[in-house]
Amino acid sequence: MPRSWLNLAILLALLLLVALPLLFIVLQAIFPLLSEGRWSGAFSALPRLLNDSELVPMWTGTLKIGVGVALCSLIPGLLLGSLRGLFRLPGAALWDLLLVVPFLTPPYIAALSWTLALQRNGYVQQLTGINFDGLLFSASGMMLVMTLNIFPVIYFAVSRTLLSNGQRLASVARVHGASPWRAWWHITLPLTLPALAGSLLLAFTMAIDEYGVPAALGTRAHLTLMTVGIEQKLGDWPIDLPGAASLSLLLSMVALAAWLLQRRLSQQEVTTQNGKPSAYEGIQAGIWVCPMLLLFGLTVFLAVVLPLSSMTLSGLLNTLSGGLEWSNLSLRHFSALFSAQGEALSAFSTSIGLALAAALLTGLLGFLVATRVSEGKSRGLAWLDGLALLPAAMPGVVIGVGLILVWNRGFWPVTPYNTLVILLISYCCLLLPWPVRYVSGALRQLSPALESAARVHGASRWQALRWVVLPLVAPALIAAMMMVFAIASRELVTSLLLAPAGSQTVALFIWRQFEQGSVGDGMAMATLTLVATLTLMALAQRLLHRQQH
Incomplete structure (x- = not known):
């Protein structure tokens, strides 16, 4: 793929993931009737917002x-x-x-x-x-x-x-x-x-x-x-x-x-x-x-x-009202999570699948952005870097609002809204800065002469990236993908805003268990989720340590 086409593909992905949701937030704030397909009444919602007693x-x-x-x-x-x-x-x-x-x-x-x-x-x-x-x-x-x-x-x-x-x-x-x-x-x-x-x-x-x-x-x-x-x-x-x-x-x-x-x-x-x-x-x-x-x-x-x-x-107490008594200890909440009739297993598998997909997609896009940005200091590359890192400054609730405003529109022939794809998009947008930061840090430690030597000996650009650059930054990239996986598997706010009807993630399962009064099941799921997160973090640290030594 020519370099110009690669830049265009990366820019298009970043525009869809990052710029478009933020643009629609700005447009909706300026034009309150935008959701009805009208551009009239610019700034008419501002007096109502400023007069809101809760603001x-x-x-x-x-x-x-x-x-x-x-x-x-x-x-x-x-x-x-x-x-x-x-x-x-x-x-x-x-x-x-x-x-x-x-x-x-x-x-x-x-x-x-x-x-x-x-x-x-x-x-x-x-x-x-x-x-x-x-x-x-x-x-x-x-x-x-x-x-x-x-x-x-x-x-x-x-x-x-x-x-x-x-x-x-x-x-x-x-x-x-x-x-x-x-x-x-x-x-x-x-x-x-x-x-x-x-x-x-x-x-x-x-x-x-x-x-x-x-x-x-x-x-x-x-x-x-x-x-x-x-x-x-x-x-x-x-x-x-x-x-x-x-x-x-x-x-x-x-x-x-x-x-x-x-x-x-x-x-x-x-x-x-x-x-x-x-x-x-x-x-x-x-x-x-x-x-x-x-x-x-x-x-x-x-x-x-x-x-x-x-x-x-x-998660271990049979009932909270029973208090801290030996006779009140039980594993029934943990066993209920793996019951075929329960919702926990479905929520867990949904979160694992979405988190794995988010890790793979952000890893690929983050690697491409970081390698492309490391090649120069032009204004266009600076824009790519800025767009890729912008979600780090955007609260999760803002990303959720932006995606609702973008994709909940009647003019789209096909929309990911009200499907699990919208959750995947939100996770990718929210967590893209992780791979970009990790790979950029690893690339700064590499000599440009390594890729140049491969090109001199007949390797194409893609072959140099595949056989020289990627193996050298792989530990940092894998560590970043593990962090994306760990965070996406328990992301709450975008899941609350965007999850389609009838679907649950781990975060939603825990939150709703508390709302329904099933504290034991929620905390049992939280404990298992945290153990999995810590395990992934330990693996990520080990990979980073191996890269540094």
Whole structure:
């Protein structure tokens, strides 16, 4: 295939996946009668939106939660990340793996697990007699739950930055009389500022994009965030497409601004004079090793052990009303998942099939985009790269709204709407940045001379990609595809908006089990799903480790 045709095919795929949904959101927000096929009444929905009494509380609540989660994530992320990057931490690899768990746990499952643990007569009250119901169902409770899921983003950014650039300059400062605090403040902290600022903005973006925690806790906390407000405009009768599109556009603008700023800060580097990073083994902690381990252990207990214990225990209890008694333990909820008469097996197979297809499609498109963008710095290639990474700044609820506006139209001769294909499209759009990022990072480590040598010896462009480039970036590509598979298999918000009637995914099954009061079946499914996700993550890390060594 000629290069121009390849560029056209990639651009067409990105336009259909990314640009078209965003365009229809903008058009629907401007022309409220677009759903009826009319272009009249431009901006006529704007006064109604601005006069909506819920708009200001939604905006202020969303920004308050976003800023609060970012600042709260900064405390454990910076503290633990600095300790991990500066000192020789016993069992460092194990702590890293444990701190990945909150990030991989679906936020809505974490919120439901915390609900069962801290609500009135929950597990904590049964064991200790203390009732945390008032704390959980509040703005502070929502920020706490979201912080425990998001802070690993800052932790890994800080710790990896310190591990990669070493502390030679700080050690030199110490030799010349600087105190540990002064060396950290004037040398170590500036080295981490770009990564710290970027991860802080990423935490803010993830918080305002989140749907599961606000949906699970917001009603009882009397707090409605933007993502929930958008879903309500689509789910409650009468359906308000212009309102949903307008809110989606406003939320996307804030998320996109934060994301662009985060990308710019992440690209800034502070280097030593020779510009070469050095390996760093860390300082001996001495008498501080026990406090360090205690701090890591307390964090893991709060962020990992408590919610996962609540989740697993809920799946093992015969009935929640029976309480924490040995006689109340049962495996019936797990066995019910594999019953031929149940819906769980169908939901699981649907999610596995969609996730596998999404991993394959995003892997192929991501590989093509990354390899094409790596070949030059033209404006056209920059547009390809920007379109491919744009979904990283688009909340899942916005992608869902955009796909509804695009494909729920009478003028299409064939439409994927109300079929499982629309879910596949949404997963591909939402998760395409993963393969693009992973493969781009791997390509930056390869010498262009390798492909050139293959071309000089008679290989065509496709043969060079197939036999030289692809094997070298395969570990990163496979790792990215595993991440896509893991995330797509439990994606909630787009599934809620787009799933066709009569179809269920794992996320929908769990959500609806809670709505129907079948908590045990839902948590049993959540436990099995998380085990599968962690297994895939472990495989992905192993492949990345193999590539780096």
